[in-house]
Amino acid sequence: MGILADRESRLLIDGTLVAGSAGTFPTVNPATEETLGVAADASAEDMSAAIAAARRAFDETGWSTDTALRVRCIRQLQQAMRDHVDDLRELTIAEVGAPRMLTAAAQLEGPVEDLSFCADTAESYSWSTDLGIAAPMGIKTRRTVAREAIGVVGAITPWNFPHQINLAKIGPALAAGNTLVLKPAPDTPWAAAILGELITEHTDFPAGVVNIVTSSDHGVGALLSQDARVDMVSFTGSTNTGRAVMADSAATLKKVFLELGGKSAFLVLDDADLAGACAMAAFTASMHAGQGCAITTRLVVPRSHYDAAVEAAAATMGGLKPGDPDKPGTICGPLISERQRERVQAYLDSATAEGGRFACGGGRPADRDTGYFIEPTVIAGLDNTAKVAREEIFGPVLTVIAHDGDDDAVRIANDSPYGLSGTVFSGDEERAAGVAARLRVGTVNVNGGVWYSADMPFGGYKQSGIGREMGLAGFEEYLEIKAIATAV
Template sequence: MALLADGMSRLLIDGKLAAGGAGAFATVNPATEEVLGEAANADAGDMDRAIEAARRAFDDTDWSTNTELRVRCVRQLRDVLQEHVEELRELTIAEVGAPRMLTAGAQLEGPISDLGFAADTAENYEWAQDLGQAAPLGIPTRRSVVREAVGVVGAITPWNFPHQINLAKLGPALAAGNTVVLKPAPDTPWMAAVLGELIAEHTDIPAGVVNIVTSTDHTLGAMLAKDPRVDMVSFTGSTATGRSVMADAAATIKKVFLELGGKSAFVVLDDADLAAACSVAGFSVCLHAGQGCAITTRLVVPRDRYDEAVAIAAGTMGSIKAGDPSKPGTVCGPVISARQRDRVQSYLDLALAEGGSFACGGGRPADQPAGFFIEPTVIAGLTNEARVAREEIFGPVLTVIAHDGDDDAVRIANDSPYGLSATVYGGDAQRAAVVAARLRAGTVNVNGGVWYSADVPFGGYKQSGNGREMGVAGFEEYLEIKAIATAAN
């Protein structure tokens, strides 16, 4: 049976697919502005039932202690997603506006495969550690440390890489023994709803263990953060919303994982191959129309080669046209919505007001009468103090900034409220590594290295969030630590 065969998605609550209490809402193709279909629109009552189902499944079943069941279920989910990968690919291109080329990686196939890492980790994990016998306070005692599931996890996810982020939360949270309520962004409801359909019909995941609640009502996310039945909130999104999540969760002192914004620097040292470095920087900021929190959007280059660097980046980005994401060669598709397109455009207007100029781009492409497109744009002539150099734009926009040597480049890169990612290019690999070590960022790419992988933890410093997703560290975010001391007679 085809996924979403009737053009309508449903909620998954307590093992059953259901309509939303607030009716339905349209989901739109951002490349054409055409309505694709409808998604169930949950209300507060639906969210309450989802939380209650997750609480009951955690408290009253053996899900949290039955590692064999969990491992089997996570692998079942991986396998059924792989069986439907071609349908999922077309849905992803249509709803997310993701270029077809990216669905072979982080937009689809990568995160599906990564579920295997979560299952393998749970299967081989050292859940209990024997610390041996000692005599604290003179009392002979056998000690052990046990790791166990946190409980009910509220997962709140964005629209830019929905499969990657939904599955990077679901996989380890479930494998670790938690139950989950997933609240996805209303811009891409189908990407989460198809998971509910497949879980309900093709896996042995027990009722209530996974609940998926799509809605246009953003206050339902706040319900997850505030509700005392929820033990942890795992949030990916903007820093502003992350602050609200943390504040809402404070009342119950629940565990909070935050993966937030970025304004990452691409540092080019004076011994680097300038043409190669600036071309890579320009290309990477065009991928998926720049809608990635870890994309390097500040190009920091030697001052005496500034004009050359701008010209190279503009040459690369000017040759990349925003276009139809369904075509195999498209790199830069649309941004997700008219609201987001207008937001990006407001930053481009601000760049001019701040005294900058465009080396290429600067607005909507003339050859795209429909769709939420923005031209790949290079901003020149501004310092790191400009707002467009400090605030996350989330579009295909690169700001070029001059530096006066390695120390100045490090200062500029670190002079940001964010610390999610960074790149360093240099001719001397050891020198580049020294600069990379000084950067306050959670992931650093040196001379083209790739950090994205299931076994590598991802997250940021400062206002880019707290905690890590993926890797063993990401798995352990969903665990509590219990020390057990037994008197030894």
């Protein structure tokens, strides 16, 4: 796999690791701003070759029907990642800026173990269902429903949780019998490219089944949506880019899965442990510098306890100082890039311009001249119409909003173009469940419950996306349904 320093990754196209036609581009450590090494920079021609390889592998080999081979290859990849987990951990901390503690969970080890669900599901799945004999229109007929792979899948992934999102697409797409072209974000190319090395060195994946194309040009990824040889695009990223993916895919009417943005609400009801709930909201919003689409970034609290809620959130968030992601105790590491740091700062500036105040944080840490850091920030004094309450910031920023009872809390939570996630805290479980049932979101945490799991579907309502990732629903996103009627 090579050493981390001065690493140069390659593309995986048709079973071979190759250089990019456009040369290379750097990957940068967001905590230090140092260049770590380079990644292969693919051109449109490279992407076309990868699509052609995936098309051939689907159309001309038995990959889509050989379940045993697919299961074996997925388990081989999983084992290779387990065997190299320490190398992968160091790469993830350096390239993603992910806190070391998170690599034992959703940043690395969790997604690797989740591959078992994909292999197990393929192995036990009912690929064909016999509906029995009936006589529609007087013709005696045996009816069968078959489920088959869609074909070539284009997977476009972001930089915030690259292993989790890459594997959440690769695992079920391949287990279902598809071939795949993965285009990762330019900010974290190594996290994807290293899978190509493991695949070629440690697995029996046939040539062309998996192709990994890194590029500094976002337009190269857009070719997956535009190319008629691609049958489905699975995209995770911003809502604006999701619209572009959907529009590009419309020309060929290919299937589109979209997991998009969020502006999720953390509802604290008037019978909850206020201090405990607000501390949890602050901790969650600071984790990985707030760079998670499902993170709850609106803390909606009883108006009568507003000041106490702000104080409790600030006490926790103000103590979570941004730090070196390589240190075991770090919760809030850097943002991914200078561009993202400037974007988050612009949102903070908008909060004060609209009359808000910072209960803690508000800018770059005074003790950090390098690295793309922002202080964990609690914003008070604004309502749900403020820009920081409406738009996805993707930084360690928590906006505290007052509510006037359960109905108003639900109204505020649902008053958003997004519908990805939500949290409800109450001393009464039945009351909390009733509020949770009224939220127009795809995932809900009630009193600290954890919805992230390989067998749980993940996705959102409204402009947070279309379809579900993970779980059986996520596996079936990558399948077509064929109805077969045989006269008897």
